[in-house]
Amino acid sequence: MKAIHQAKKLVKKYRHAWVLLYILIYMxxxxxxxxxRSIHYYVIHSPIDNHIPFIEYFVVPYLLWFVFIAVTMGYFFFTDKWGFYKLAAFLFTxxxxxxxxxxxxxxxxNLRPTVFVRDNIFVDLVKLVYRADTPTNVLPSIHVFNSIGSCIAISHSDALKKHRKIQYSAYALAFLIILSTVFLKQHSVTDVIAAVAMACIIYPFVYVTEERKAPKLSHQPI
Structure with missing residues (x-):
């Protein structure tokens, strides 16, 4: 009976996990x-792309994006229910x-290099990324958008405002992730701009409007 009671208590405490079911729609x-297949794709390209070199070392922050998003979501899930709801609403929208x-x-x-000047572990990682991810469905960049969304959530967290080093480290990582998308030729500058524009449009609806409606619910701990 005690185990059942604990289980019910746990389910009640983390019932906000239901929003993660969105993955069943997205994936x-x-x-x-x-x-x-057999579909016409519009090629995204900016003249600025021609002046951005391929730098394989950026594969490190590019891959760290997965950890960054997971850790940010996990932090708010376990510590700040309403912060988690707002972050999820922003990202999933x-x-x-x-x-x-x-x-x-x-x-x-059509930006990816076909020949690599250097041969090292970073190039090998880039090749793995290229094989796993097709150069389609790139506008707007989700790498960029979700990085911005995570930074917004972190900046709005009262708890994290007491840990400025964590906040600034998150911002720096997000900046490197955004840069990585263009230096790895995974995205065009156009994709980045579109992601920033989308973040600017969605932000007021998720954060500004909601905090005006229910300021007392903002940053509510678990």
Whole structure:
């Protein structure tokens, strides 16, 4: 009986986990977009892209994006329920807009190098990334958008405001992640700008409006 009681208490405490079911919508939709065949793709390109060199070392922050997003989501999930809700609302709204855009406006890149000047472990990692991720469905960049969203959540956290080094470290990592998308030729500058624009549009609806409606609920701990 005690175990059942503890289980019920745990479920009640973390019932906000239901929002993570969004992955059941996102992943099948994204996989469908990635596997489409015989479709015309609009090639995304900016003249600025031609002046950005390929730098394989940026594969490190690029891959750290997965850890960054997971750790940020996990932190708010376990410590700040309403912060988690707002972060999830921000990320999942943008990810849904991304899916819609790529569905009605199939897009792709033609920026990846075919020959690598150097041969090292970082180039090998880039090759793995290229094999795992097609150069399609790139506008806007989810790497950039989710990094911005995580930084916004971190900047709004009362608890993390007491740990400025953590905040500044997160901002620095997010900046490197954003740079990595263009230096690895995974995204065009256009994709980055589109992601920033989308973040600017969604931000007021998720954070500014909600905090005006219910300021006492902001930053509510678990």
């Amino acid at each position: 099948p939709w994204f996989i469908h977009l990635e596997n489409r 943008g990810m849904t807009v991304f899916l819609i855009i790529c569905t009605i406006f199939p897009n792709a890149l």
